[in-house]
Amino acid sequence: MERTPEPDHPIHDLIHKRWSPLAFADQAVSDADLRSVLEAARWAPSCFNDQPWRFIVARREQPDEYARLLSCLVEKNQSWAKSAPVLMLSVAHLDFAKTGKPNRHALHDVGLAAAQLCLQATALGLSAHQMAGFSQDRARELYAIPDRFEPVAAIALGYAGDPNQLPDDLRARDRAPRTRLPQAQLVFSGTWDHPLE
Ligand SMILES: Cc1cc2nc3c(=O)[nH]c(=O)nc-3n(C[C@H](O)[C@H](O)[C@H](O)COP(=O)(O)O)c2cc1C
Secondary structure, X not given: OOOOOOOOOOOOHHHHHOOOOOOEOOOOOOHHHHXXXXXXHHOOOOHHHOXXXXXXXXXXXXXXXXXXXXXXXXXXXXXXXXXOOXXXXXXXXXXXXXXXXXXXXXXXXXXXXXXXXXXXXXXXXXXXXXXXXXXXXXXXXXXXXXXXXXXXXXEEEXXXXXXXXXXXXXXXXXXXXXXXXOHHHOOEOOOOOOEOO
């Protein structure tokens, strides 16, 4: 926790504790815990309750499936994510299921589901690390993802491991202080760029 400064305002401990590790322990995630993190995602709010999220899951216990999902990641991400016992890919349905009209908030809602997944993981002592670095084309091809469904993010899930198992550059990243922009740059009132007072 020493990498994480105190928040400027009080936040829930779960949010404070969540982070994205690069090293994962050689410890399996139980079926029950995996189902719980996916259940947390399932209960996310969404525009018109359309639930546009889908998740493709691969566990190390199924080596072919695991290798398939790992092969979608860019090399740099493969180099550390291969230590995670579970890999996932989130996918967004870009059209509303009921009307077939474009859902402008599909990616937003998949992000919400992913956030809930991450916090449930934290509550269970697990960690999730999301990744933009993967090939959408490869994922689409390997998993026969239909048109109007968009691969959004890969997610590595497991127990945080010993950063000493990482090469120097990744270890430095894993140990670097965590930073956030101040609220004054993020939260406005009255007009654009005018910080909330
Ligand atoms: C949508 C998304 C894409 C990301 N892509 C990558 C990635 O490809 N590789 C990586 O190592 N980390 C990736 N990250 C992790 C971020 O770098 C990390 O969340 C950020 O630095 C804040 O650190 P924290 O999660 O430990 O608070 C991604 C995170 C998100 C939410």
